[in-house]
Amino acid sequence: MKELALYILDLAQNSIRAEAKNIYIEINIDTSKDMLKVCIEDDGCGMNEELLKKVVDPFVTTRKERKVGLGIPFFKELVEQCGGKFEIFSEEGKGTKIRGTFKLSSIDLIPIGDMSSTIVSLILSDPEIDIVYRFKKDEYEFLFDTKQFRKVLKEVSLNEISVLNWIREYVKENMEV
């Protein structure tokens, strides 16, 4: 996968499958520290200790349709290839948090990519889930919160095409720094 946004979409899909009600996504770039941090946190079903230990193994999955689970191993591999640190925390019944801290100057680091399409895809996947997306680049900060939009939209759902088009443009504009 050629964009961080695709890895984020993949990991956040796990949160949806874990029946999360809230998903928090953060991209934090600190040039002075030569760091790019990606964080995905949810309040889904979480994992027990046994599964948590095995989840970075590509031959472990909770799915019945196939015997491989590549989402988390792919992300871990990418982080480590960039000289970074991969961390995963999970508690059964509470949720899961995945963090990748990349070396910003790594030549293997891929572009952030199209976060606006990733967010729209997540809303389409489950319009009931609330998504908070924080994008930080040094002094600049953009905070996206579906709860804020719901307040304005009232009876209009987030997955109406006109709303999604607006969201896509809104995120795109605020990521151009």
Next chain:
Amino acid sequence: MKSIEELERIRKETLEKINLRKDRTGIRIAVGMATCGIAAGARPVMMAILDELSKRNVTDVIVTETGCIGMCKLEPIVDVYVPGQEKVTYVKVDEKKARQIVVEHVINGHPIREWTIENYE
């Protein structure tokens, strides 16, 4: 620059459209969004579907995701559900095919048989 105030206008416009929808088609389009689907290009396919529906002013079709059906090599997979008809599963869909599926199948009601899973060789 997009603003939250603008979202209020979108709400009003959308609400008017919702009220005008006399007979809902109930058509649903589901894109495979597991790791295999995403890696094969499901996200641009989903965006193309959304864009084509939007361009053609179709507001009553639901676009959603589905998981992995165990046929990862055939991703991106798109299912079209039309009430009263059997589900049609398209395989190896790209942006161009996705747009054509919206026009031919979803809007005009003619499934494109050669792209379906039954006809995949």
